[in-house]
Amino acid sequence: MYSVVIVDNHVLLSQGIAGLVNSFDEFQVNYTCSNGRELLSKLESSLDLPEIVLMDVNMPILNGIEATKALTKLYPSIRVIALSIEAKEDTVIAMLKAGAKGYLLKDVKISTLHSTLLEVIKHGFYYDQYVANILTKSLKDDNQYTPAILKKRELEFIKYACSELTYKEIADKMYLSPKTIDGYRSNLFQKLHAKNRVGLVLYAIKNKIFTP
Amino acid sequence: MYSVVIVDNHVLLSQGIAGLVNSFDEFQVNYTCSNGRELLSKLESSLDLPEIVLMDVNMPILNGIEATKALTKLYPSIRVIALSIEAKEDTVIAMLKAGAKGYLLKDVKISTLHSTLLEVIKHGFYYDQYVANILTKSLKDDNQYTPAILKKRELEFIKYACSELTYKEIADKMYLSPKTIDGYRSNLFQKLHAKNRVGLVLYAIKNKIFTP
DNA sequence: TTTCTTAATAGGAATTTTCCCCTTTTTTGA
DNA sequence: TCAAAAAAGGGGAAAATTCCTATTAAGAAA
Numbered sequence: 234m235y236s237v238v239i240v241d242n243h244v245l246l247s248q249g250i251a252g253l254v255n256s257f258d259e260f261q262v263n264y265t266c267s268n269g270r271e272l273l274s275k276l277e278s279s280l281d282l283p284e285i286v287l288m289d290v291n292m293p294i295l296n297g298i299e300a301t302k303a304l305t306k307l308y309p310s311i312r313v314i315a316l317s318i319e320a321k322e323d324t325v326i327a328m329l330k331a332g333a334k335g336y337l338l339k340d341v342k343i344s345t346l347h348s349t350l351l352e353v354i355k356h357g358f359y360y361d362q363y364v365a366n367i368l369t370k371s372l373k374d375d376n377q378y379t380p381a382i383l384k385k386r387e388l389e390f391i392k393y394a395c396s397e398l399t400y401k402e403i404a405d406k407m408y409l410s411p412k413t414i415d416g417y418r419s420n421l422f423q424k425l426h427a428k429n430r431v432g433l434v435l436y437a438i439k440n441k442i443f444t445p
Numbered sequence: 446m447y448s449v450v451i452v453d454n455h456v457l458l459s460q461g462i463a464g465l466v467n468s469f470d471e472f473q474v475n476y477t478c479s480n481g482r483e484l485l486s487k488l489e490s491s492l493d494l495p496e497i498v499l500m501d502v503n504m505p506i507l508n509g510i511e512a513t514k515a516l517t518k519l520y521p522s523i524r525v526i527a528l529s530i531e532a533k534e535d536t537v538i539a540m541l542k543a544g545a546k547g548y549l550l551k552d553v554k555i556s557t558l559h560s561t562l563l564e565v566i567k568h569g570f571y572y573d574q575y576v577a578n579i580l581t582k583s584l585k586d587d588n589q590y591t592p593a594i595l596k597k598r599e600l601e602f603i604k605y606a607c608s609e610l611t612y613k614e615i616a617d618k619m620y621l622s623p624k625t626i627d628g629y630r631s632n633l634f635q636k637l638h639a640k641n642r643v644g645l646v647l648y649a650i651k652n653k654i655f656t657p
Numbered sequence: 658t659t660t661c662t663t664a665a666t667a668g669g670a671a672t673t674t675t676c677c678c679c680t681t682t683t684t685t686g687a
Numbered sequence: 688t689c690a691a692a693a694a695a696g697g698g699g700a701a702a703a704t705t706c707c708t709a710t711t712a713a714g715a716a717a
Contacts, residue, residue, distance in 0.1 A: 243551040249461010339455040397640040413665050428609040438657045445650045625695045
């Protein structure tokens with residue numbers, strides 16, 4: 234009987250998964266948490282670790298990626314399986330880099346959930362075809378996936394760039410000269426490989442700097 | 446014992462909700478569907494209708510909004526409760542206009558799920574504070590919520606506008622003169638109240654014309 | 658304290674975007 | 688079948704964006 238912990242802020246979902254996992258002969262849910270922070274503090278104060286953590290990617294407080302990083306570092310024996318509504322390439326890569334041993338979509342079939350759990354116990358990981366493709370592709374590309382580090386002020390600027398304000402107006406809002414703003418713009422174009430302002434907007438949205 | 450049908454393409458979630466609903470004394474899940482189309486055909490071939498449908502908003506094939514419209518028209522006795530991960534104002538309004546009698550978030554507490562179900566049975570509807578606010582606000586604004594109707598070619602253009610292509614390049618791609626493209630741009634600015642290209646991008650994303 | 662990096666600021670100019678007013682052709686629907 | 692709507696195209700100009708190359712101020716590191 235392998236123990237499983239579920240981390241997801243959607244109560245309905247985590248209750249649902251718990252029910253399903255408990256219905257599998259080989260597995261049993263110890264408890265559920267609603268974010269990464271909660272999981273970490275529960276683990277700290279508990280004696281026996283779960284074999285598997287089913288981890289939602291998008292959570293408040295401490296998200297799945299950061300939580301997985303912390304978890305695999307502190308408790309290498311725990312196998313994290315990511316659970317997400319979407320399989321955006323960047324997200325998948327980030328989760329795998331963080332140490333996830335599998336990646337499931339929330340519209341997964343029950344049989345797939347079961348077999349993935351079994352595989353992860355047996356071989357330590359399980360990546361389906363789609364995830365495996367992303368993985369090999371990202372390796373081949375020597376995809377260094379180092380999300381550019383933006384400075385405070387640049388971050389502030391890029392948010393404004395996602396509005397319909399003119400650079401002149403942004404300069405006013407930030408109490409800077411339009412020329413300084415132009416400097417930010419130019420730097421960011423380079424850093425983010427953007428060809429124009431739309432490029433900044435898309436980057437900001439993809440990296441959740443800005444949410445439309 | 447009131448009968449409930451769950452419509453959601455995320456199997457884990459619908460299983461989960463089913464379990465919870467079944468645990469309530471007053472309710473019982475008849476069956477679950479994974480999209481609107483499936484629900485409609487199941488209803489067509491069944492004799493007794495459910496009292497309540499718990500309807501996911503984002504589904505493939507036939508989404509929650511369209512499905513709810515069809516449902517409330519064909520079977521006015523069925524009370525639809527919307528179920529969504531997010532409470533975007535536009536989405537909430539669209540669902541309510543479509544005829545939803547309640548709007549729940551997927552991170553709802555179990556007790557709230559229960560009480561909402563009971564309220565909807567008792568009074569025919571239940572809107573929590575947040576949803577009620579949106580509702581009154583949209584009424585006050587005389588918010589006619591007529592999402593602009595875009596022509597085929599405009600739609601094609603706006604997708605390109607969400608890329609880093611210049612208008613000249615878009616014109617090439619669409620085999621049109623830059624001047625024609627400029628016409629599209631100008632029309633769309635008016636129609637969508639956009640001040641610049643970023644406005645188009647934001648509109649496209651919000652209305653799922655384009656997904657980053 | 659001196660050095661080195663980063664932030665802030667410019668000038669000047671090329672390109673692109675945006676605006677306003679207008680014509681012709683094609684498609685469509687009543 | 689005939690008018691209306693949609694689609695395509697255009698001239699010219701103002702405004703905004705983008706690019707290039709410098710200079711100065713401020714802060715961190717040595």
